[in-house]
């Protein structure tokens with residue numbers, strides 16, 4: 001509301017440009033999507049190279065918009081983060097992932113992406129406890145994936161939550177490793193269970209000596225710190241062979257499988273590729 005010269009309140013819509021209007025609409029649609037159940041989870045297998053079987057599935061959020069069709073997370077997650085809606089959406093994701101994973105064999109974990117805002121929210125640990133309890137999933141079958149950006153506003157609260165989760169038995173993975181700032185200091189601050197090597201390094205690992213050297217260094221570093229490694233975005237056999245040679249613990253990518261629907265998970269676990 002703006003007060004004009006005569007003391008009268010005049011309401012006005014600021015002139016929104018097309019992009020801002022689209023964003024605003026997306027925010028309203030996201031809210032609606034959460035309340036009317038338009039979200040679902042897909043799962044992408046993470047293949048354990050040493051055990052020669054699927055060890056984990058990463059939950060990936062999917063949104064079927066009523067008029068626009070499938071909208072990729074790269075488009076709507078940033079809006080959900082800016083508007084704070086990611087806290088409520090993330091809570092739904094955590095419950096849904098724990099509920100679905102409880103039906104899988106006990107050796108198969110579920111990995112859930114957690115945004116910095118969600119992680120830093122005061123209720124986060126309680127949400128995890130609730131999701132595990134209601135879903136009937138034991139804590140050691142849940143892996144939380146966070147990125148280095150969670151540390152941007154300081155480490156203190158974050159480390160406390162990480163230690164709480166660890167005490168519960170929840171595993172912690174550092175996602176998109178190598179793409180953020182001063183990655184190495186975070187490795188000293190907390191003993192992550194796993195480092196996920198970003199796709200940008202994996203893409204050229206079989207061709208470009210620099211990429212191969214970086215992957216090699218990350219795998220060695222992780223091993224020295226007693227952390228596992230997952231290579232992300234593995235798309236062909238050459239990459240797979242190179243990563244296996246380098247001692248990477250597990251691989252994830254289209255070469256093995258694209259993300260699949262929740263109700264296809266059990267069949268994939270039972271299938272020939274994972275036996």
Ligand code: C2E
Nearest residue numbers: 060061073074077093113114115233234235252253254255
């Ligand atoms: P991310 O956590 O790095 O997830 C991996 C992304 O790489 C997924 O994209 C996956 O489909 C894609 N991917 C996997 N293998 C390959 C491959 O071999 N080639 C290519 N080109 N891509 C591959 P997706 O599902 O579109 O998700 C994008 C990002 O959105 C995720 O990146 C994550 O940052 C975010 N996201 C997805 N679901 C959630 C969620 O439930 N919560 C939060 N906070 N973020 C999520």
Ligand code: CA
Nearest residue numbers: 058113145175
């Ligand atoms: Ca991830």
Ligand code: CA
Nearest residue numbers: 175176196232
């Ligand atoms: Ca990633």
Ligand code: CA
Nearest residue numbers: 175176198199
């Ligand atoms: Ca990523």
